[in-house]
Amino acid sequence: TGDAWPRKEVRQARLEECVSVISRLLDGETVSHDGLVTVHEARLWEVADPRPKLIAPAISVETAVRGAAWADGLATINQDPAVLREMLARWDDAGGADHKVLQVHVSWAPTDDEAYAIAYDQWRSNVFAPPACWDLTVPSFDAVSREGITPEQVHRSVIISSDLGQLAERIHDLASLGFDAVYLHHVGQEQKPWLEAAGASVLPQLTS
Template sequence: MKIGYFLSCEEYEPRELLEQALLAEEAGFEALWISDHFHPWNDEQGQSPFVWGVIGALSRVTRLPVTTAVTCPTMRMSPVITAQAAATAAVMHEGRFRLGVGSGEALNEHIHGDAWPSADVRLEMLDEAVDVMRRLWSGENVEHRGRHYTVDNARIYTLPDEPPEVYVSGFGPKSVRLAGRIADGYITTSPDTDLLDLFRETSGGKPAAAGFKAAYASSEEEGVRHAHRLWATSGLPGELAQVLATPRHFEQAAQLVTPEMTRDSLVCGPDLERHVASFQPYVDAGFEEVYVANIGPHYRDMITRFGEEVLPAVRAMAARDQKLDDKVEVAR
């Protein structure tokens, strides 16, 4: 299992993101995720740089593979422009760039004043967008008249040797089935084994990656304070994350999330054994890649301590589980 670090564009300004990437590589993390937002989830997070500028800069400070987690290539940025951005990123990272995509949130995609489509329509748009991008990555001149997109004599000239892989996020059966049909891999933020099994079944066993957050701090109480102040919005249920339109709306909804709910939802504080244990559900589920994001100001200490103790322990845990799986398979 590959262990990566998740760069949170909503919480950190660009120079901090570059520093985190450099520290993560030095600490032994094997890959990077980076979020793609126009707005943060709330004003306390306070950041949201243009991710493609940061991705370009990352190519100058690290050789770790980079994946967007995730880009919406359907509204705020068209599939044509997203395809060009991803192709350039793949060239700058010498093929170590992967495009993670999803159907998006109104928080980021409403900014041009378009109506927010239903979930079924958004998935239909994503399906068409991925097809358009792959055609553009062929280097050929593309003409397209689809249900949602028109492409008029477009050709991308700056291309990597191989087109970027496309991973598709999914948090319900419909989106997971789409991922299984069109994606090179699956992205999620939950160790939901039912959805993972559905993806494995519909994709023929393609790889899956998951990410989660940790609030490393000098005490559990401090970690809870940071996590609740910055990421209480993660505790909102159902489809709220897809349909609320502004950080203010998320702040209003997050008043329903208590500090105790935040405490129960992720590991806060300095207890490295608990941080190791937070990987266990993802190891048990069988994800090929797992990414962890820091919450709060102590990212330097978090990355260092994870590199020294958490990553080796998680790798040992994954190796033990793999040996057990191999023994079971032989016994069959």
């Protein structure tokens, strides 16, 4: 649109307008809407059955609580277990739907040094907690440069290990907080070694 990156509260309001529009489309309506988003006589020529779920993505507790009012489920990412516990509790207290999923960022390689190098190279721009992560609008910001990112920050954002048993244990601990499903995201560019290792050694420990 050529506009500046909107404030968090504006983005949230825009999301909720879009949720309303999409919900009406999924119900088979022809939709017109004037607000933060503009829709003119939109319709879906084929409506999915069963109706797709609209999932609320949230990193902060506050965003999760707000999403509980409209969403068919909650999706969040691995972070401090205390934050995740509070998020799940507040989601339930707000009447959130009983569908909660967690995305877990991992970095695995044959050695710990290699695993850390992958995480640092590929994921160091994603180590910032709210509200900083909401407002990084361009990749040239000094905050996402190599300088100033500590190993501790990277380890807080990504589960890093060469030990598949340790990875499985940490993933299990996060899942047991109360999530219905866990989505594993290996942050490296080469996915095949991880998929083979995870399929052979991680998934059996999580599903047994």
